[in-house]
Amino acid sequence: MNDIIRLIKDIITEVDIKAYVVGGYVRDKLINSKNEPEDLDIVFEDDFEGILDILKDKGAKISLIKKDLNVYRASYKGCLVDISRIKGKNIEEDLNKRDFTINAIALDVKDNKIIDPFKGRLHIKRRILQVVNENSLKEDAVRILRGVRFYIKYGMHFNGYTEEYIREEAKNIMKFPKDRVLDEIMHSIHNDESGVFFEVMDQYMVLKNILPYTEELKTVGKCKYHLVDAFTHMNTAYRVFKDLKKGYLKVDNLNLERFEKKIGLYDESDYLAFAVFVHDIGKYVSYKKEGECISFKGHDEKGLEIIEKVCDELKFPIEGKKIVSSVVRNHMYPLMIFKTEKEARKLKEYEFFKNFDKYIPHIIVASFCDVYATKIYIDHGNEKASFIEFISELMLKYNKFKNLKINRLLDGNNLIDLGLNGNDIGDMISELDKFIYLEGSKTREEQQKFVLKMIK
Numbered sequence: 001m002n003d004i005i006r007l008i009k010d011i012i013t014e015v016d017i018k019a020y021v022v023g024g025y026v027r028d029k030l031i032n033s034k035n036e037p038e039d040l041d042i043v044f045e046d047d048f049e050g051i052l053d054i055l056k057d058k059g060a061k062i063s064l065i066k067k068d069l070n071v072y073r074a075s076y077k078g079c080l081v082d083i084s085r086i087k088g089k090n091i092e093e094d095l096n097k098r099d100f101t102i103n104a105i106a107l108d109v110k111d112n113k114i115i116d117p118f119k120g121r122l123h124i125k126r127r128i129l130q131v132v133n134e135n136s137l138k139e140d141a142v143r144i145l146r147g148v149r150f151y152i153k154y155g156m157h158f159n160g161y162t163e164e165y166i167r168e169e170a171k172n173i174m175k176f177p178k179d180r181v182l183d184e185i186m187h188s189i190h191n192d193e194s195g196v197f198f199e200v201m202d203q204y205m206v207l208k209n210i211l212p213y214t215e216e217l218k219t220v221g222k223c224k225y226h227l228v229d230a231f232t233h234m235n236t237a238y239r240v241f242k243d244l245k246k247g248y249l250k251v252d253n254l255n256l257e258r259f260e261k262k263i264g265l266y267d268e269s270d271y272l273a274f275a276v277f278v279h280d281i282g283k284y285v286s287y288k289k290e291g292e293c294i295s296f297k298g299h300d301e302k303g304l305e306i307i308e309k310v311c312d313e314l315k316f317p318i319e320g321k322k323i324v325s326s327v328v329r330n331h332m333y334p335l336m337i338f339k340t341e342k343e344a345r346k347l348k349e350y351e352f353f354k355n356f357d358k359y360i361p362h363i364i365v366a367s368f369c370d371v372y373a374t375k376i377y378i379d380h381g382n383e384k385a386s387f388i389e390f391i392s393e394l395m396l397k398y399n400k401f402k403n404l405k406i407n408r409l410l411d412g413n414n415l416i417d418l419g420l421n422g423n424d425i426g427d428m429i430s431e432l433d434k435f436i437y438l439e440g441s442k443t444r445e446e447q448q449k450f451v452l453k454m455i456k
Contacts, residue, residue, distance in 0.1 A: 004060075004076045008042060009109050011054050018045040020091050020106040020115070027102050030124050031154060040081040042109065043094060048083060092117050099143040100150065100162075101130045127156045137165050141172040145184035148200055153191045163204065170206045174313075181210065182314040186266045189273050195242035198277050199235055210314075212306060216284040223294040227377040230283040236373035237366075238277040244369070245269060251368060251388055253395035258361060263319050271320040272362050275327035276369045281306050282328070304329040326359035327366040334367035338390050349394070350437045353401040354430075360398050364391060404433045409444040410451065418451055428454065 005021065012019045023041040044051065052062050052072060060076040071084045086094040095104040095117060105120040107113070114121070118132055129147050137143055144166050150156055158166065173181060188197050201207035208214040214231065221230030228236070243249045245256050259269035282303025283296045307328045311321040333356075337348045353360055368391045375384035410432065415425050428451060435450050436442060442450070 004040070004074070004079045004081050005042075005109065007055070007058060007060075007076065008051070008081075011051055011058075012044075012110055015050065015054075017048070017051065018091070019043070019048075019109040020086070020094075021109060022094070022098075022106045023103060026105045026107050026114075027120075027124070030105065030121055038080075040079065042081055042083055043086045043091070043106075044083070045086055045090065048085065052083070091115055096132060097139075098132055099136050099140070100147060101128075101132055102150070102156075104132050127154070128159050129156045129162060130159045131162050131165055134165065137169040138172075140176065141169045142176045142180045142184060144170060144173060144204075144206055145181065145188065148197070148204070148206065149184060149188040149191060151200060152188055152194070152197060158204075167205045170204065170209050173206065173209050178313060179315045182316065183265070185210075185274070185314075186270050190266055190270045192273075193242065193246060195239035198238060202231075211278065211281070211310060213281060213284045217281070220284050220287045220296075221280075223296075225378070226374060230280050233373055234277050234280050236376060237279065237369040238273065240369040240372050240376075241273050241276045241365070244365070245273075249372075252392040253399075254365065254368065254391060256365070264317050268319075268323065271316075271323045272327070272365065275324040275362065276366050278307055278310075278324065279303070279328055279331045279366055279370055300329050300332055323359065323362050326356060327362055330356055330359075330363045331366045331370055334364055334391065334394060335371055335387075337394070338387060346438055349397055350401070350434055353398055353437075354434075357401075361395070364394055364398070367391070401437060404436055407436050407441045408432060408447070409442075410447050414448075415451065418448070419455060420451075 008019060020043050021040065022043055023039065025037045025040045028035040028037040052074070055074050055076070056062055058076070060074045063073050063075075065071055065073045065082070066084075069084065071082055074081050074083055087097050088094050091106050091108075092115070095106060095115070098104040101118040101120040101123045103120070104116075104118045106115040108115060118130075122128075123130055129150055131137060147158065147162075147166070151158065198207060201210075202214065217231040217234070218229050221228065221233055226233055240249065244251070244254070256269060259267060259272055261268045263271060280296075280299060280303065282299040282301070282305070285306070286296045286299040286302045288295050288297070304325055308321070308325055311324055316324065333352055337345055337352060340348055356363060368388075371387050372384065375387070408429070412425050412429070415428055420428055431454060432447060432451065436447070
């Protein structure tokens with residue numbers, strides 16, 4: 001970043017224009033001088049089109065990234081900088097329009113001086129999150145989520161009247177662009193190493209304005225299987241997932257590195273973390289009590305209905321929605337297999353793998369977090385250890401299932417030679433895979449005998 005800052009400093013010195021580094025770059029450097037922020041924002045007091053031309057001549061690539069706000073991006077020696085004009089008559093007015101005081105600090109590029117009209121440096125030192133003014137959140141309630149992200153990432157806390165503004169404006173969050181809301185949620189989950197995001201969101205009365213039934217879930221859930229309410233259990237399951245991800249909890253064959261694939265800007269594991277939290281979101285609407293008997297039958301189906309609407313409203317990417325929906329609908333399946341007599345498990349395992357193939361690892365991880373979170377508080381029959389072993393074995397068996405195609409020694413052409421055609425070929429391949437999984441890998445001759453037997 002130093003190269004492009006020096007280049008811009010040389011340019012503005014020649015043309016006599018004021019420029020300032022603002023935003024996250026300044027904040028992160030003040031938090032820790034060893035930080036290497038990836039984002040750099042520079043604002044100019046006057047029109048900067050001439051600056052862009054000079055940057056081009058110096059070898060920078062320029063692109064317009066926000067036409068409505070006239071924001072340009074310059075790429076120079078592997079560094080990116082966003083360039084725009086200040087909002088207002090001067091830098092002080094610009095900083096007054098920002099969200100929190102820790103973000104309302106500027107560096108004068110030419111004079112290398114800090115402009116800090118709202119005591120942002122003092123607040124960084126004291127780990128305080130304070131809004132710049134009383135309109136900071138009214139103008140953009142999504143800033144609340146950004147504040148929660150800083151709270152988590154930097155170990156900061158809101159001052160008293162900022163807390164009041166948050167609780168007052170939280171109800172307006174969903175009036176703003178939903179893609180921004182989702183972006184802040186996923187950004188916070190990605191940075192949430194301690195597993196406190198949803199707890200903090202609830203503490204400041206934010207979560208209930210984004211996820212339905214948040215308050216109601218606190219009133220149900222306790223039964224002979226659960227010592228805590230559904231909301232507390234969901235929070236605990238989310239923390240278990242974060243502990244798994246950090247390696248504090250280890251389960252053989254449960255490798256979370258497989259979830260590092262990107263879905264847009266965030267990891268698959270971030271969407272899985274969200275899914276783990278919302279896995280029981282259907283419990284309030286499915287709650288039934290008859291005498292002393294409490295049940296949540298169908299909470300997975302009800303949860304699916306609820307969470308699909310949430311995903312659509314927040315504009316989840318298609319693959320992210322599929323992960324969340326698969327987990328919410330099917331998180332009980334591994335436990336159902338675990339409760340089945342061992343002799344009958346194999347068929348249920350096969351059906352599970354076949355029906356939900358791509359999302360099996362996600363469902364297994366979520367099921368582990370769900371059950372482990374339950375067993376933290378109550379463990380009838382000391383099942384926690386045996387369930388951990390079961391989950392480990394289930395992942396191994398899933399890997400075996402994935403190898404069925406390798407172990408299948410007959411293909412479509414072989415089945416045609418044996419007298420099959422059309423849809424019958426696909427159906428027979430499914431039956432053959434089932435036979436191989438249940439009976440073990442077979443020779444080509446044994447597989448052919450099975451097919452002939454099925455045809456008769």
